[in-house]
Amino acid sequence: MDPRLKKYLESTLKEVSIDCTIFGFHAGELKVLLLRWKGTDSWSLPGGRIFLEESANEAAVRILRERTGLQEIFLQQFYTFGAANRYKNFSPDELIKTLELTFGEDFFDEKLMKRNISIGYMALVEFEQVVATPDWYTDECRWWEISAVPTLLFDHNDMIETALKALRQQLSYQPIGYNLLPEKFTMPELQRLYETILDKQLDRRNFQKLMLSYDILEKLPEKRTGGAFKAPFLYKFDKEKYDRAIQEGITFKV
Amino acid sequence: MDPRLKKYLESTLKEVSIDCTIFGFHAGELKVLLLRWKGTDSWSLPGGRIFLEESANEAAVRILRERTGLQEIFLQQFYTFGAANRYKNFSPDELIKTLELTFGEDFFDEKLMKRNISIGYMALVEFEQVVATPDWYTDECRWWEISAVPTLLFDHNDMIETALKALRQQLSYQPIGYNLLPEKFTMPELQRLYETILDKQLDRRNFQKLMLSYDILEKLPEKRTGGAFKAPFLYKFDKEKYDRAIQEGITFKV
DNA sequence: GCAAAAGTGTTAGCTATACACCCATGT
């Protein structure tokens, strides 16, 4: 076994780890960042272990930074997955084969097939700013459309499902968008974000009225040109008011 | 060390455990069930370890049953506490002294002072039905008024605080009361429950109108007598409709 | 009879929703 891997395993918690559902928004689609395990066609959520002297939250920030290059973004725990058997999507044999391909034969029975509990974190990131970077145990790190996510290793499909539910719920008592949209965006873009997350159509006029009523947006004098239609105004979030709204928990009725 | 204790420690997860904030409601006060550690004056939340072949949720149900005698009640995960140092309320020396008093000198450094992550569960139970039962490591198990909870071991004061926040939030999109009140109760009793949890006064007429509008209550022909005032009607929850409301997530506007 | 607490209905203001026409832009 690689001595660096050995050291990593020895300096981290063994029974509990972290998995991150990282949401991005691009071209009107909600996306999620996935990793392909070395030498396999199997995908999973980005995850990692917690160093002994590090809090779970710190570990989540670190993992997110390692995979996306970003920090200081929306990141929060949403559920801890503690089932005794979290390997439901594949038979034990299939899974062992995958893990052997990635880690070598001396690894899986020692460390990975044992009981493991995972703390699920959810992150919202600006798609364009992400530099998707694979792990030491993965070949590829890329965005998948939420509706096209393949069958993932472990219980990671459940995790995405649960994260999405938590995100939808969040939406109803906190503003969302600051970490998912570029600095400047149009009202229709913001609306499409909401429509995508909630998976339902909203009325343009009512949506705009509602968003403006929260007093967290600043209308810019510029417009976005380039389409064969009337140029929409650009907006940006007033970060101070936005943070206050998150703190105080505005009631978003979308 | 007690061989049964040794066996328990060997057949459970070491790095992650469970703590339960068990809420009860009695005499117009919200209460929480606490344990006093053997040979000490130190209190903590009821908690326990997860058996290797058991899910975290199953462990929580088991722990709750062991401490209260109840099962099939409202119980849910609300947060996982993953700070690197969760012993903030006492100095290491004080804590070691407490743990030595309870477990003997050969225990704490071996098992307990190591890094530990705790999954926080919250339960709502019918006060009158609880048979509060101490642990093998505790002398006493009893209810404390939420406002009179002493400084607890580890980060358990934070846990109660966080559980209470989660409970308040829950209140706004799900009915609450089935597991906290006796089978039959009056409208003012239900209102006091809500007022206690939310820590604010509500209007009697509006509260009644709202509760009745959810169509989860059944008005009984009986009244509660015994006070020097007009006898209030008794109600009970229509369990079927109540469960449906929980499932569908009614918007409670209190 | 008096104190304590419960029963009950109406109104005003606000919020959510439904809905349609005109305008700017690129092809």
Add this chain to the structure above:
DNA sequence: ACATGGGTGTATAGCTAACACTTTTGC
């Protein structure tokens, strides 16, 4: 010119919130 999508206001219904007097009961 035309297709595409954006800008904008009003009317209605439903919900929330404020509010007071009468009734029952025990002492």
